[in-house]
Amino acid sequence: MSVFATAVLASEEGSHVVNELIFPAPVFGAIVLALFVVLAGVTFSFRDVANRHAEKAEAYAREHGEDAPRH
Structure with missing residues (x-):
């Protein structure tokens, strides 16, 4: 059977699968x-x-002879 014939037969069956969602x-x-919002709260809690x-x-x-951190 050709690919076209298979596609035609599949379209003629008319089976329609309905996949309903578990929630609206x-x-x-x-x-x-x-x-x-929860992740934004976590991020906000680490401010400053x-x-x-x-x-x-x-x-x-000072101990390691490096420049002071910039603010």
Whole structure:
């Protein structure tokens, strides 16, 4: 059988497969939005971490003869 004949026979069967989602489509968007908000909160919690240890960085630079870190 040729490829064309197989395609014609497959199209004539009329079988239609319905793959339903486990949630309605907007729920997927809500899940992704919630995940984004959680990850943004984690990122926000690390703000200004480098400046919390400025004294240690300056002491390390003095000990090892390096320039002081830039702020």
